[in-house]
Amino acid sequence: MFAVECQLGQITYSNQVILRDIEFCLEAGEYLGILGPSGIGKSTILRVISGFHEEFEGHCSVFGNDVKQAELTVLRKNMSFLFQKSPLLEDMTVFENLMLSLLYVKGTQKEKSCDIKNILNKLNLEHVAHRFPDQLSGGMRRRVVLAASILRKPKLLLCDEPFTGQDPITKASLVNMLSELGQEFGFAMIMVSHDVSETLSLCHRSLVLMDGTVKARGQSGDILRSSVPEVRAFLDGALHV
Amino acid sequence: MGHCMFNVMIVFQDFVRFVGRLILSLHFFRLLPMQMTSQLYTMGVGSLILIVISGLFIGLVFAFQMYIVLNGFGSLAQLSQVVAFGLFRELSPVVTGLLIAGRIGSTVAAELGQMKQAEQIDSLLMWGINPYAYLMWPRLLSLVVVTPILVFIFDAVSIYAACFYAVIIKGMESQIFWTPLLFGNVFFQVDVLYGIYKAIFFGCFIGLMSLYQGAFVERGSSGIAKASTQAVVLSSVGVLMLDYILSQIFY
Numbered sequence: 001m002f003a004v005e006c007q008l009g010q011i012t013y014s015n016q017v018i019l020r021d022i023e024f025c026l027e028a029g030e031y032l033g034i035l036g037p038s039g040i041g042k043s044t045i046l047r048v049i050s051g052f053h054e055e056f057e058g059h060c061s062v063f064g065n066d067v068k069q070a071e072l073t074v075l076r077k078n079m080s081f082l083f084q085k086s087p088l089l090e091d092m093t094v095f096e097n098l099m100l101s102l103l104y105v106k107g108t109q110k111e112k113s114c115d116i117k118n119i120l121n122k123l124n125l126e127h128v129a130h131r132f133p134d135q136l137s138g139g140m141r142r143r144v145v146l147a148a149s150i151l152r153k154p155k156l157l158l159c160d161e162p163f164t165g166q167d168p169i170t171k172a173s174l175v176n177m178l179s180e181l182g183q184e185f186g187f188a189m190i191m192v193s194h195d196v197s198e199t200l201s202l203c204h205r206s207l208v209l210m211d212g213t214v215k216a217r218g219q220s221g222d223i224l225r226s227s228v229p230e231v232r233a234f235l236d237g238a239l240h241v
Numbered sequence: 242m243g244h245c246m247f248n249v250m251i252v253f254q255d256f257v258r259f260v261g262r263l264i265l266s267l268h269f270f271r272l273l274p275m276q277m278t279s280q281l282y283t284m285g286v287g288s289l290i291l292i293v294i295s296g297l298f299i300g301l302v303f304a305f306q307m308y309i310v311l312n313g314f315g316s317l318a319q320l321s322q323v324v325a326f327g328l329f330r331e332l333s334p335v336v337t338g339l340l341i342a343g344r345i346g347s348t349v350a351a352e353l354g355q356m357k358q359a360e361q362i363d364s365l366l367m368w369g370i371n372p373y374a375y376l377m378w379p380r381l382l383s384l385v386v387v388t389p390i391l392v393f394i395f396d397a398v399s400i401y402a403a404c405f406y407a408v409i410i411k412g413m414e415s416q417i418f419w420t421p422l423l424f425g426n427v428f429f430q431v432d433v434l435y436g437i438y439k440a441i442f443f444g445c446f447i448g449l450m451s452l453y454q455g456a457f458v459e460r461g462s463s464g465i466a467k468a469s470t471q472a473v474v475l476s477s478v479g480v481l482m483l484d485y486i487l488s489q490i491f492y
Contacts (some may be wrong), residue, residue, distance in 0.1 A: 052363060076367055087364030089356075091279065104369040152368070 003188040009057035033199035036209035042192040080154035088133040141169035159191040258324035280383035296395040300402025321422040338443035342476035346451040350472035353455025356467040381448040388444030414450035
């Protein structure tokens with residue numbers, strides 16, 4: 001069974017077609033990158049998969065559960081979403097935010113507390129456990145959000161622009177963390193980004209979206225060798241910035 | 242005109258759907274004491290100074306106006322009863338309602354709108370947490386609890402302010418002010434209770450309006466500004482309309 005199977009005819013947003021003919025499959029443990037310029041609708045694909053966006057034609061399933069028919073709690077049970085913005089509640093400490101993410105996860109408070117400490121240690125965040133989100137730097141916030149996503153031990157991780165606004169060192173550290181965590185927990189990941197080099201180095205396969213559809217797909221080498229003019233222009237522009 | 246009516250119908254439909262979802266989410270509601278305490282503190286204690294200052298000056302002004310009118314008829318002995326009747330039944334709940342709509346209604350709408358835009362609500366959904374149960378019910382319940390308490394405080398401050406005007410400034414006998422109020426009128430307690438009943442409805446209405454505006458916020462920072470303004474405007478107008486309806490029912 002595929003982790004994600006998408007055959008989307010059209011995706012509309014406010015009655016306008018933004019994407020068409022998006023087809024891909026993702027196997028368990030595999031990383032898929034979705035590249036493309038800002039505003040093209042990359043994040044909308046993640047929102048379709050997670051059941052937030054319903055305006056689409058075609059079929060999409062996650063671990064065999066049809067996105068349109070499955071109950072959302074069942075659909076999202078094995079899924080985590082690393083949102084582009086910081087979804088941490090500002091009136092709670094990092095530890096309380098992480099505890100909240102486990103509110104409906106089975107286990108005692110002690111077990112949950114232990115899991116939180118472990119994940120914070122793994123991401124070098126143990127010293128910020130009792131800080132409030134507004135006392136964290138951008139990179140730390142990102143790592144805390146990543147910790148909240150991983151804590152529920154998902155089988156599928158959806159990452160929306162995880163590197164946006166991060167400096168090169170933080171970007172490199174996030175790439176390493178995502179790679180190591182993936183190996184340790186064995187989750188599949190779909191990552192939407194316009195950071196070409198990070199995405200290609202982390203993901204097993206990638207898609208490049210241009211003009212509302214897939215213009216190139218394959219492994220890093222295939223993408224970098226693409227001869228499609230729009231893709232070339234995007235890659236050259238992105239890699240030389 | 243037709244287009245405007247259509248828009249009103251759409252908004253009304255959204256509001257009914259919102260209230261329906263809110264009621265259905267009661268199934269998931271778990272009272273988290275920390276969260277309730279925090280909301281009660283922010284809404285109640287945070288509004289206290291505003292309520293005390295407003296109560297003080299409304300009491301003074303009302304006593305001043307009534308003193309002039311009643312003095313003309315030689316009925317100063319009725320001053321405390323007239324002031325209490327007007328304050329407890331009408332001015333106190335309505336002014337408190339309007340102040341709460343301005344202070345708490347706008348905050349609730351802006352806070353929820355910001356949370357929606359920052360994907361915090363989506364994040365809760367991904368964690369399996371119902372945002373209506375987790376974010377909205379505690380705020381609504383806090384408003385329903387806090388509004389009558391604030392009205393009661395407003396009542397107390399304003400009647401003491403009226404007493405201050407009559408006794409200290411105008412030299413009226415303290416007994417003449419308090420006796421008819423405490424012993425001469427059996428409706429005094431009823432007046433206070435009517436005001437508090439009204440406050441419960443006002444709190445509920447302000448809460449629903451503000452939460453609805455926050456939940457349906459439009460994109461961008463202008464969306465948050467619009468939501469908080471709408472929350473204040475609709476809550477304030479609603480408080481005045483509800484006041485008329487409830488006054489008709491209670492008399």
